[in-house]
Structures are given as structure tokens and as C-alpha cells.
Amino acid sequence: MYNSSKLQLKAPWGVVWMPLYEYFCQPCNGIFEELRPMREATEPVPCPQCYKDAARIMPTSFSAFTFRDGYPRRIPDDNQFSHLGKKVTKPITSARPNEHPEVNKPQPRKRKLKGEITEIQDMQVAAAKGDLVDWYGNTVRPREVPKMVDDGRILRKGTPQSDPLA
Numbered sequence: 001m002y003n004s005s006k007l008q009l010k011a012p013w014g015v016v017w018m019p020l021y022e023y024f025c026q027p028c029n030g031i032f033e034e035l036r037p038m039r040e041a042t043e044p045v046p047c048p049q050c051y052k053d054a055a056r057i058m059p060t061s062f063s064a065f066t067f068r069d070g071y072p073r074r075i076p077d078d079n080q081f082s083h084l085g086k087k088v089t090k091p092i093t094s095a096r097p098n099e100h101p102e103v104n105k106p107q108p109r110k111r112k113l114k115g116e117i118t119e120i121q122d123m124q125v126a127a128a129k130g131d132l133v134d135w136y137g138n139t140v141r142p143r144e145v146p147k148m149v150d151d152g153r154i155l156r157k158g159t160p161q162s163d164p165l166a
């Protein structure tokens, strides 16, 4: 039996929670977002611009989608493009996929703390004596220490091993 009260599920703070879904309108070559009850999410939604049925973009099928000009535009058109679910102002131009400069910003080099600098210097001293090895027991040279620390490699004091698996 139909029970309308089931549709009135409210969150504790009194707001009906509806997930945001993305839909793609083929004639407009655009993506728009709609708040839908979860049970209606898979049903097509009329495009706010041309009123034709737009299909839901499943998160898993997103990469399988092919769009005219490479990237679809947002509806309403805000001159932005979508990249991996984030808004960017330009379509990706990099040859590498999934690496839009506005989404995957290069991490600024972290300023080293005083303690870290001292630690690196200590490691370099140990390395100069041949007392520093990496996780596999390979010798680490003093000038390699800062980069290896940056890369998160594990360095430890120890005698270099000729056979790392021994």
C-alpha cells in the first residue's frame, strides 16, 4: 500500500535530504545537477534548457562518456568545464589524462622544519660514513638524502648489505 509518510523522511535537523545527481543532455551537450530522491535517481530528468530527457551520469560510467569537443559544458552555462567532478575554467590540454592543472595542482614544496633539517644533516653525516641505508639495505649517498626524505623513503642507520634479500 502506498504510504506517503515514507516520502517525508526528515533528517534530525528537519531538512529532507536528497542526494545530488548529475545528468547529461545530449542535444545540449551539457551536464546539469539535480537534487533527486534516491529512488528516482535513475529516471531521466528534463533538461533545464531544452526540456528533453537527460540521462543520469553514473559515477562509474563517467570516464566512458564521450563528449563533443572533449568536454561537456555545464547547464546553466557558467563558462566552466567539468573535470573529474570539479569545476575548472578550461578544458584539459595536458596529454596526460586525469591531470587537469586546476584539479591536480602541483603540491607546493613543504618548508622544512628546523628539526627536519637537522635530521637530514645528521643522516648526511651518517651517509658520509657509509652508515646509512635505505629500506632494502642499499647504501645511501649524502647528496641523495634530501630527495629521498622528500620522497618519503625510509632511511636507517645500518651496514649496507650486498644482497638486499639476504
Ligand SMILES: [Zn+2]
Binding pocket: 025, 026, 027, 028, 029, 047, 048, 049, 050, 051, 052
Ligand atoms: Zn538540453
